[in-house]
Amino acid sequence: MFDFGDGKTNSLTMDKPHPVSLLDTGVQGVISHPLDRVDGPLKVSGSATYSAEYQIDGLAHGVLVGAKIGHGKIVSVDADAVKSLPGVIDVVTDFDTFIKVPQQGGETGAPTQGVKEIDYFGQIVAIVLAESFEAAREAAQLLPITYEKSEGTYDFAAHRDEADKPSDAMIPAHYTQGDVDQAMTDADVTVDLTYITPSQNSAAMEPHASIAVWEDDALTLYSSHQMPTSGAQQLAKSLGISAKKVRIIARYIGGGFGSKLGIAPESVAAAIAAKQLGRPVKAVMARTQVFDATVRRSNTEQRVRLAAGRDGKLTAIGHDSLTSNLASEEYFEPVGIGTHFLYAGENRSITHDMVRLNLLLSGSMRAPGEAVGMVGLECAMDELAEKLGMDPIALRKVNDTQTDPEKQVPHSSRQLSRALDDGARLFGWDKRHAKPAIQREGEWLIGMGVASATRANMLQQSSAKVEIHPDGSATVSSAMTDIGTGSYTILAQIASEILGIPVETITMSLGDTNDPPAAGSGGSWGAGSAGSAVYLACEMLRSNLAKAMDVPEDSLTLKDGMAIGDNRSRAIGDLVGKGMEATGEIKPGKQEKETTQASYGAHFAEVGVNVVTGEVRVRRMLGIFAAGRVLNAKTARSQCLGGMTFGIGTALTEDLIHDTRDGKLVNRDLAEYHVPVNADVPQLEVHFIDERDIHANPIHAKGIGELGIAGAAAAVVNAIYNACGVRVRDMPITCDKLL
Numbered sequence: 019m020f021d022f023g024d025g026k027t028n029s030l031t032m033d034k035p036h037p038v039s040l041l042d043t044g045v046q047g048v049i050s051h052p053l054d055r056v057d058g059p060l061k062v063s064g065s066a067t068y069s070a071e072y073q074i075d076g077l078a079h080g081v082l083v084g085a086k087i088g089h090g091k092i093v094s095v096d097a098d099a100v101k102s103l104p105g106v107i108d109v110v111t112d113f114d115t116f117i118k119v120p121q122q123g124g125e126t127g128a129p130t131q132g133v134k135e136i137d138y139f140g141q142i143v144a145i146v147l148a149e150s151f152e153a154a155r156e157a158a159q160l161l162p163i164t165y166e167k168s169e170g171t172y173d174f175a176a177h178r179d180e181a182d183k184p185s186d187a188m189i190p191a192h193y194t195q196g197d198v199d200q201a202m203t204d205a206d207v208t209v210d211l212t213y214i215t216p217s218q219n220s221a222a223m224e225p226h227a228s229i230a231v232w233e234d235d236a237l238t239l240y241s242s243h244q245m246p247t248s249g250a251q252q253l254a255k256s257l258g259i260s261a262k263k264v265r266i267i268a269r270y271i272g273g274g275f276g277s278k279l280g281i282a283p284e285s286v287a288a289a290i291a292a293k294q295l296g297r298p299v300k301a302v303m304a305r306t307q308v309f310d311a312t313v314r315r316s317n318t319e320q321r322v323r324l325a326a327g328r329d330g331k332l333t334a335i336g337h338d339s340l341t342s343n344l345a346s347e348e349y350f351e352p353v354g355i356g357t358h359f360l361y362a363g364e365n366r367s368i369t370h371d372m373v374r375l376n377l378l379l380s381g382s383m384r385a386p387g388e389a390v391g392m393v394g395l396e397c398a399m400d401e402l403a404e405k406l407g408m409d410p411i412a413l414r415k416v417n418d419t420q421t422d423p424e425k426q427v428p429h430s431s432r433q434l435s436r437a438l439d440d441g442a443r444l445f446g447w448d449k450r451h452a453k454p455a456i457q458r459e460g461e462w463l464i465g466m467g468v469a470s471a472t473r474a475n476m477l478q479q480s481s482a483k484v485e486i487h488p489d490g491s492a493t494v495s496s497a498m499t500d501i502g503t504g505s506y507t508i509l510a511q512i513a514s515e516i517l518g519i520p521v522e523t524i525t526m527s528l529g530d531t532n533d534p535p536a537a538g539s540g541g542s543w544g545a546g547s548a549g550s551a552v553y554l555a556c557e558m559l560r561s562n563l564a565k566a567m568d569v570p571e572d573s574l575t576l577k578d579g580m581a582i583g584d585n586r587s588r589a590i591g592d593l594v595g596k597g598m599e600a601t602g603e604i605k606p607g608k609q610e611k612e613t614t615q616a617s618y619g620a621h622f623a624e625v626g627v628n629v630v631t632g633e634v635r636v637r638r639m640l641g642i643f644a645a646g647r648v649l650n651a652k653t654a655r656s657q658c659l660g661g662m663t664f665g666i667g668t669a670l671t672e673d674l675i676h677d678t679r680d681g682k683l684v685n686r687d688l689a690e691y692h693v694p695v696n697a698d699v700p701q702l703e704v705h706f707i708d709e710r711d712i713h714a715n716p717i718h719a720k721g722i723g724e725l726g727i728a729g730a731a732a733a734v735v736n737a738i739y740n741a742c743g744v745r746v747r748d749m750p751i752t753c754d755k756l757l
C-alpha cells in the first residue's frame with residue numbers, strides 16, 4: 019500500500035528495540051499533558067463536518083431497503099411500483115456484493131445483476147433514490163419485493179452441536195499444549211465452568227453514512243470509516259476498479275467501536291447508485307439498519323477449565339469457545355486471545371469453534387476477544403480463588419509471568435502485579451470481606467470484585483507527512499483517523515514536542531486517503547502506529563533543521579518556534595526556506611515475534627445488589643493501567659472511562675436478541691439495546707502506571723483504547739458474587755438472574 023521513493027521518507031521497521039525516544043529529550047513540554055482536544059471547539063459548536071453533512075450540488079437521497087426474510091431468495095423487485103411516486107428517481111438493486119461485504123480485509127464479490135441470495139433478516143437488498151430523503155424513505159417502505167423463503171438456522175442453542183473449526187485468523191482457531199485433561203485429573207483444585215455472553219452491537223453514536231461523488235471514473239466517498247486506506251482498497255475491489263480511483267474522506271467520525279473497520283453496505287450502495295444515476299448520492303443508515311445490517315459481536319459460550327496446586331499455581335488452562343457467524347464467513351470472535359499469554363501454566367487448550375447461523379455478520383467490536391473472553395477467564399479465576407481459599411489478587415500474582423507461556427519469549431513490558439497491588443491500595447481492597455453476602459446496607463448487599471486487564475498490543479504499517487512552513491507553523495497529514503479518541507490532539511502533541519513548534523500553530527489533516535496511507539483506528543493500534551509515523555517524519559525534520567543551522571543534532575534544542583544551538587538562536591521558520599517536509603513510515607518487524615506485547619492493568623468494582631428486586635448498581639470502579647507512554651493524560655483517561663463503561667454494559671445491560679424463528683433482531687435501536695447511560699455509571703477512577711515500551715515503537719506507547727474494556731465486566735461480575743453470593747455465568751446479569 020506504500021509507494022515512496024521521493025528521498026524524503028524516514029522509514030523504520032521494528033526489527034530491534036528502540037531505546038531512545040525524542041519524546042523524552044524534547045523540551046517543548048507538551049507530550050503527555052492533559053491538553054484539551056484540538057478538535058473540541060469544532061465539535062461542540064457543531065462545525066466539524068461529519069460524512070452525511072457535506073453539502074454537494076445535485077445530490078440524490080438514497081434510502082436502503084432490508085430483506086424481510088431470514089434466508090432464501092429474491093424472486094422479484096417491483097421498482098416500477100414506486101418509481102411513479104413524487105420525487106422518486108430510481109431503485110438500484112445491482113449489488114450482490116452487499117451480502118459479501120467482509121469485516122476486515124477480506125474479498126468482496128464482484129457486482130452482479132441483482133441481489134439473489136438472502137443470508138439474514140435485514141440484509142440490504144436495494145437502495146431507493148429520490149430528490150428528498152422523505153420521498154426516498156416512503157418509496158423504500160413501499161417497495162414490493164417477492165421472496166422465496168428457505169429453511170434457515172437461527173437458534174444458537176439448537177445448532178451448537180454442529181460447530182466447526184474456522185480458519186486460523188489473528189490467532190489460531192485451535193491451540194493445545196501439553197495435556198489439559200490429565201492435568202485436570204491430577205490437580206489439587208480445579209474448576210470447570212461455562213460462561214455465556216450474548217451478541218452485542220457496537221452502538222456508535224453516528225450511524226454509518228456515505229456520500230458518493232463520481233468524476234469520470236474516479237470516486238470520492240465522504241464516509242464514516244475507521245480505516246480509510248484499507249476501506250478504499252476494499253471498496254475499489256468490490257466495484258471492480260483500481261484503488262487509485264477511490265478517495266475516502268473521513269474527517270470526523272462519531273465512534274466506530276469496530277463497526278466501521280470494514281466498508282458497510284451504505285458505502286457500496288451509494289457508490290453504485292451514484293455511478294448509475296450519474297449524480298452524487300447520499301446514503302445514511304437508519305439506526306435500525308445499523309443494528310440489522312452492519313456487524314455484531316458474536317455471542318459466545320465459553321468452557322473454562324483451570325487446574326491448580328494448593329499454592330494457586332496453575333497447571334492447566336482450558337478456554338474452549340463457541341461463537342457464531344454466517345456460513346460464508348471465517349471471522350471468529352477471538353475469545354482466547356488474552357488467555358494465550360495472561361497467566362503461566364504448562365498445559366493449555368485454547369480453542370474456537372463456530373456455529374453457522376443465518377444471523378447478521380459477526381465481526382470486530384470493542385476489544386474483540388478480550389472484552390468477552392476475559393469474562394470467562396477472569397470470573398473463573400475468581401471462582402478458583404474461592405475454592406483455594408486464596409485472595410483473588412494473590413492468585414493472579416502467583417500466576418503472573420514475565421515470559422510468554424506458549425511462545426517462550428519475554429513480554430515487552432508487563433506490570434500486572436504492580437497494577438493489582440497499587441489498585442488494591444487505591445481502591446481499599448483490604449475492606450473487602452472474603453466471604454460473600456456479609457456487608458449489608460438496608461436493602462443492599464455490598465461487594466467488591468477484581469479482575470486483571472490485558473489487551474494485545476499491535477503495530478500496523480502507517481505513514482504521515484509533516485511540513486514546516488516559512489511562518490514557523492506546521493501541518494501534519496495522514497490517512498489516520500480520529501474516531502473520537504483524540505488522534506488529532508496526540509499527533510499534534512508528538513509533532514510539537516519534537517519540533518518545538520507550539521501545538522496551536524500545528525494544522526492537522528486526518529481521514530483523507532489523498533494523504534499518506536495509514537492503518538487508521540482499530541485494534542488500539544492507532545496512536546502507536548500513526549504516532550510513530552509522525553515521530554519519524556519529525557525526526558527527519560529535526561535532523562534537517564540541524565543541518566540548516568549547521569549544528570550537531572545532539573546540541574540542537576527546539577522550543578517555542580526557535581532553534582537553539584552553538585550559542586545561536588534562529589526562528590524555525592527562517593530555517594526552512596520555502597518550506598521543509600518529511601514523511602515518516604513505521605512498519606512492524608521482528609520485535610513482534612521476539613517479544614509478546616500487551617498492555618496491562620487491573621479493574622476493581624464495588625456494587626450493591628438489592629435483596630428485594632435483584633437490581634445491581636455499580637457504586638464505584640477503579641481502573642489502573644500500564645500501557646507504555648501516555649501521550650495525553652486527558653484523552654487516555656477518557657478512553658479508559660469509556661472502556662470501563664462498556665464493561666458495565668457487558669456485565670449488566672447489553673444483550674442483542676434475535677428472534678429464533680427468522681433471525682430478525684428484536685431490539686434494534688438504542689432504546690431497546692441498552693448501553694449504560696449516566697445513571698448506570700457511577701464514580702469511575704482511572705490511574706496510569708508510568709511505563710515505556712522500547713519494543714513496541716519509537717514513541718514507546720502501547721494500545722490503550724480497548725484496555726479499559728478488557729476485564730472490566732469480570733470485575734463487576736465478581737463484585738456481584740461477593741455482594742450476594744450468587745454466581746451468574748450468563749451475561750448480562752439482569753435482576754431475574756439474581757432472584
Ligand code: MOS
Pocket residue numbers: 244274275276277279382383384385386539540541542
Ligand atoms: Mo476495534 S473493535 O478494532 O475498532
